[in-house]
Structure formats: C-alpha cells, structure tokens
Amino acid sequence: MKHTSTDQTASDQSKILQVLSGLALGMFLSALDQTVISTASPTIATSLGHLSGQSWLITSYLGATLITTPIYGRLSDGFGRRRLFVIALSLFLIGSAMSAGATTFSFLVFGRSIQGLGAGGLFSLAFAVIADLVPPRERGRYTLFFVAIFGSASLLGPIFGGFIASAAKIFGIAGWRWIFAFNLPIGLLAIGLALRYLHVPQRLIRQRLDLAGVLSFAVFIVSLLVLSESSNSSLISSIRLWLAIAGATGLVGFILVEKRMADRAFIPLFFFRNRLFAITVFISAIAGAGMIIGLLITPLVAQVQYGVSAVTGGLLLLVTGFGNLLGSGFGSRVITKSGRYRELAIAGLVAFALGFLIFAMTLDSGFIGISFAVFLLGVGSGLVTQFASVTAPYALGDEHLGAGSSINTFARQFGSVMGAGFSLAVLFQSWKFRDGINSKLISTQNGSLRHLSSAAKASFADAARPVLLYSGVIMLVGVAIAVLLPRGVLDAGHRSASTVAD
Known part of the structure; x- marks a missing residue:
C-alpha cells in the first residue's frame, strides 16, 4: 500500500x-x-x-x-x-x-x-x-x-x-x-x-473588462515610468511637471473608477482590506526595488572602484544568484514542512537590510565584504520571493488566484522599475555634484569606467554609500511592516472545492 x-x-x-x-x-x-x-x-x-x-x-x-x-x-x-x-x-x-x-x-x-x-x-x-x-x-x-x-x-x-x-x-x-x-x-x-x-x-x-480602470492605470504607470527614466536626463522641467500632473490624475482617476466598479474592477480595491495580501504586496515591491538596486550597483562598484571589466564585474552577480537559490530552497522547505510564512518575510527583509549595510561599509574595502553583502541580498530575495509567491494568491482564496498572483508580480516589477530609476538618478547626480564628472562618461558601459582618477573613484564611493544606506533603512521599515503580518500557517489543501477544467 x-x-x-x-x-x-x-x-x-x-x-x-x-x-x-x-x-x-x-x-x-x-x-x-x-x-x-x-x-x-x-x-x-x-x-x-x-x-x-x-x-x-x-x-x-x-x-x-x-x-x-x-x-x-x-x-x-x-x-x-x-x-x-x-x-x-x-x-x-x-x-x-x-x-x-x-x-x-x-x-x-x-x-x-x-x-x-x-x-x-x-x-x-x-x-x-x-x-x-x-x-x-x-x-x-x-x-x-x-x-x-x-x-x-x-x-x-x-x-x-x-x-x-x-x-x-x-x-x-x-x-x-x-x-x-x-x-x-x-x-x-x-x-x-x-x-x-x-x-x-x-x-x-x-x-x-474594466476599460476605464485599465486606461487610467495605464496613464499613471506610463507617466511615472517616463518620469523615472527622465530623472537623469536633460528633459526640460516643464515636461516633467506635466508628466507628474498626468500621473497624479491617472492615479486619482484609477482609484475613483475602481471604487465605483467594486468587485468588477480589474484591480478590486477591497483586496487590500485583506491584511495578509496588502502587506505581502508591499513587501514584494520593496524587495523588488532592493534586488534591482543591488544588481545595478554591484557591477558599477566592481568597474569603478576596482578597475575590472564589465564581464568580470557581472560575475559577482553569480554570488547573488547562489544566495537567491539558497534562500528560495530554504523557504520552500519551511513552507512545505510547517506552512509558516511570516518568519520567511521577516528573515528575508533582515537579510536585505544587513546586505545593504555591509555593502555600504565595505564599498572600498575589497571583494570579500562586497561578495558577502551581495550574497545576503540574494538570500533575502529568495526568501521573500517564496513567501510572496505563495501567500499572495492564498490570501485571496481560490476564486481570485490569478488576480492575487498577477498583482504580486506587478508589485515586484513596479518596485524594480522605481528602484532602478531613482537609485541610479540619485547616484549619478550626486557623483557629478561631488566631482564634476561628465554625465556621458558615468552613464556608459564601456571600459572608460575602469580608468578613472583616484578622486573620481573616491567621489563615486561617497555618492554610492548613501544610496546603499538608504536602501538598508527602507528594508528595515519593511521589517517593521512585516511584523504586522497575521500569524498562522498555510492550509494543507485547497481553499475551495468547486472547480471546472478550462
């Protein structure tokens, strides 16, 4: 048997x-x-x-x-x-x-x-x-x-x-x-x-399909995305202002439409009354931002501070990938064996915070400290991904599995886009301000980054360190939010027995 x-x-x-x-x-x-x-x-x-x-x-x-x-x-x-x-x-x-x-x-x-x-x-x-x-x-x-x-x-x-x-x-x-x-x-x-x-x-x-909601949502997303991409460009301030107004209008319109549509909305706002779902989506967003910041800054640090090639700098990301798989594997085991999820979210965000803080402290101290830092970022990402991918659809029940999964995916991608746009904008603007670096030089991906003066390297470290520290602080805020997750364990079975095959 x-x-x-x-x-x-x-x-x-x-x-x-x-x-x-x-x-x-x-x-x-x-x-x-x-x-x-x-x-x-x-x-x-x-x-x-x-x-x-x-x-x-x-x-x-x-x-x-x-x-x-x-x-x-x-x-x-x-x-x-x-x-x-x-x-x-x-x-x-x-x-x-x-x-x-x-x-x-x-x-x-x-x-x-x-x-x-x-x-x-x-x-x-x-x-x-x-x-x-x-x-x-x-x-x-x-x-x-x-x-x-x-x-x-x-x-x-x-x-x-x-x-x-x-x-x-x-x-x-x-x-x-x-x-x-x-x-x-x-x-x-x-x-x-x-x-x-x-x-x-x-x-x-x-x-x-909630067309009015989709259109207002599209206006908000496109405006915000272009605004984020233009943060480090020469786009004139009046255009940025109109982008900001369009984005704000799209967001307000989206909220009003979704409230009116109630459960027929394509992103029903009542989903966010569910504490488990709302906090999960928030954690996904900041984890997405944290991961992309690490992936973008790590090769830059390798090239600018240590003069290695872009390919060699990119190999550091393999350490992040290993940490990601380790964290995800551990998270998978915890969920399968115990059904616990709250601890994974907290541990993942703590790993993120420690990774950014260690990265900031060891920025110009050698590859060992940086490697450990990006490893922790990978572990944090793996733990949070396991937590969010399981709990977001679970929180809404079997009737809204697709909506829960897609909103969680959107939150992670949205966090990545915003994290990439604003972190690099702050980094590059601060670097130029400190040392008068030519914007074309610091935004290229060629070998010129490997041959900067000692002063330019020092000013890069001074510009990058606050970005890493602020990122670590944001992750600690995430830890404080994750503590508010409801305690509990995942069900051993599906949450609804009524199914049909598509």
Whole structure:
C-alpha cells in the first residue's frame, strides 16, 4: 500500500511538471528578454542611428509589461489560464519577430512594446497555475523551480546579450537581431507544450473588462515610468511637471473608477482590506526595488572602484544568484514542512537590510565584504520571493488566484522599475555634484569606467554609500511592516472545492 502511494505521488509530480514545462519556457524567455537588452542596447541603438534614445528599448518593454500584468491575472480567473497564456506568448513572439526585423528605431521600440504586452502574462500566469494545481503547503517546491529558471535567465541575459551584440554578423544577419530571433523557436515549442499539457482545473468567474480602470492605470504607470527614466536626463522641467500632473490624475482617476466598479474592477480595491495580501504586496515591491538596486550597483562598484571589466564585474552577480537559490530552497522547505510564512518575510527583509549595510561599509574595502553583502541580498530575495509567491494568491482564496498572483508580480516589477530609476538618478547626480564628472562618461558601459582618477573613484564611493544606506533603512521599515503580518500557517489543501477544467 505504501509502495502504491509512493508511485501515485511520483506520477502526480510528473504530470505537474509536464503542465509547467511550457510555462517554464515562456518564463525563461521573458526573464531573459528583461536583462539581455541591458548590455546590447548601445550596439542596437547605434546601428539604427538613435544612440541617445536607447533607454526606450527598456522603458517601452517594461511599461507594457507593468500595465498588462494585472490584466492577465484578472482575465485568467474568468477565461482560463491556458487561453491567456497562449495569447500572451503569441504576442511576445509577434513582438520578437517585429524587433528582429526592425529597420528603424521607432519600429523597434514598437516591437518591444508588443513584446511587453505579452510578457506581462508570462510571469503572473505561471505562479497562478501553481496555485491551481497544488495546495498552499506544496507550492513552495514548484515556486523554487520557477525561481531557479528566472534567476538563471536573469544572470545569463547580460552575458548572452553582450556576446551576441558584439558579433557583426551571424549567418549573414546583424548579431543583435538574433537576440530577438532566438525567442521564436523556443516560444513556438512553449506554445505547443501549453496546448498539449496545460489543462488546469479552476473555477471560472467571468466578467467584463474594466476599460476605464485599465486606461487610467495605464496613464499613471506610463507617466511615472517616463518620469523615472527622465530623472537623469536633460528633459526640460516643464515636461516633467506635466508628466507628474498626468500621473497624479491617472492615479486619482484609477482609484475613483475602481471604487465605483467594486468587485468588477480589474484591480478590486477591497483586496487590500485583506491584511495578509496588502502587506505581502508591499513587501514584494520593496524587495523588488532592493534586488534591482543591488544588481545595478554591484557591477558599477566592481568597474569603478576596482578597475575590472564589465564581464568580470557581472560575475559577482553569480554570488547573488547562489544566495537567491539558497534562500528560495530554504523557504520552500519551511513552507512545505510547517506552512509558516511570516518568519520567511521577516528573515528575508533582515537579510536585505544587513546586505545593504555591509555593502555600504565595505564599498572600498575589497571583494570579500562586497561578495558577502551581495550574497545576503540574494538570500533575502529568495526568501521573500517564496513567501510572496505563495501567500499572495492564498490570501485571496481560490476564486481570485490569478488576480492575487498577477498583482504580486506587478508589485515586484513596479518596485524594480522605481528602484532602478531613482537609485541610479540619485547616484549619478550626486557623483557629478561631488566631482564634476561628465554625465556621458558615468552613464556608459564601456571600459572608460575602469580608468578613472583616484578622486573620481573616491567621489563615486561617497555618492554610492548613501544610496546603499538608504536602501538598508527602507528594508528595515519593511521589517517593521512585516511584523504586522497575521500569524498562522498555510492550509494543507485547497481553499475551495468547486472547480471546472478550462
């Protein structure tokens, strides 16, 4: 009897992995595309004659992703995960094909936007499917599977992008175009796997799309994103003022519309009356900001302070990746064995805070201290990711698994975008103010960063240290908020028995 039970468990796990296979490939492509462009964007923009606008290659993608992430989750609760996943991946591949064949910079930005419209569903739907398939306590082990994929793709992205972009021609085609063409065969395979295996039991709750809420939300996000991207640019102050007004108007309009729509809203505000859900989303946002700040500042410190190459500096991020996997693995084990989640959130944010504080103190003291600091950042990210990925959909119950998962994903991405924009703006502005550094020099990604004067290096450390310290303080505020999480353990089973297959 025991042998039969073991065989059944193995069979169930095999079926779950089959279901997740297409989702995993889709998530890999989406994660890779977020980071691969970071090292390749100067080459791509230069080849199309628009070097000054290279940031739009990232902004257009992230803006579309942020807007559509909550929409996919909400719609998938009514129309099924598989249908929405195939639509999302199809849009991503169409955008990839457009980007690969772009002959003008404007068309490339448009293609990246279409990619982003699809990418918004690839993350959130993956975690929602896990919540559909397995009970809360078992979700950690499968979340670890996706965290490992996301982490490996994020770390490989900059290396892959730099290598491909540096090749003038590959099979007679400009090297950078293969960055986007690479997505096509893998994406088609992912669609095939999804159509064959992605049959998810769920309770469907259909309703009309809240268009007014979506539009006001889009105005808010786009305005804030462009404002963040322009913080370190020469954009005139009057345009920034209008962006701020547009963003504030969009936010107020969004809140008013969502209040009026109540449970028909695409982001129902009553979700945030749930203390577990509201605090989880907040923690995801600040953890997303913390992780991206670490990922961006670490290679800069390696190049500026220690004169190593961009590739060598990027290898430091492997330490972060190892910490991330360790933290996520430990978190998965805790959730599976005990069902406890509150302690993971607190421990993760404490690790973040310690990482930033140690980073600030050892900024110019050698690689050992920095390596330990970024390792702690990775551990913190892994713990918080496990906590939030499981508790966000759990808090809202089975009826809103997709919405809970997508809002949590949005919060993490939103925190990343805001953290990247404002931290680098503060760092670069402070560095220029201290030593009169040329803005073109400090924003490049080439070897000039390795050969700065001792005075410029010292002023960089003075500019970077407050950013790290403030980040650590924000994480400590997060710890104080995490203490307010309700005590409890995750259920051993699903929270609703009524399901239908999509």
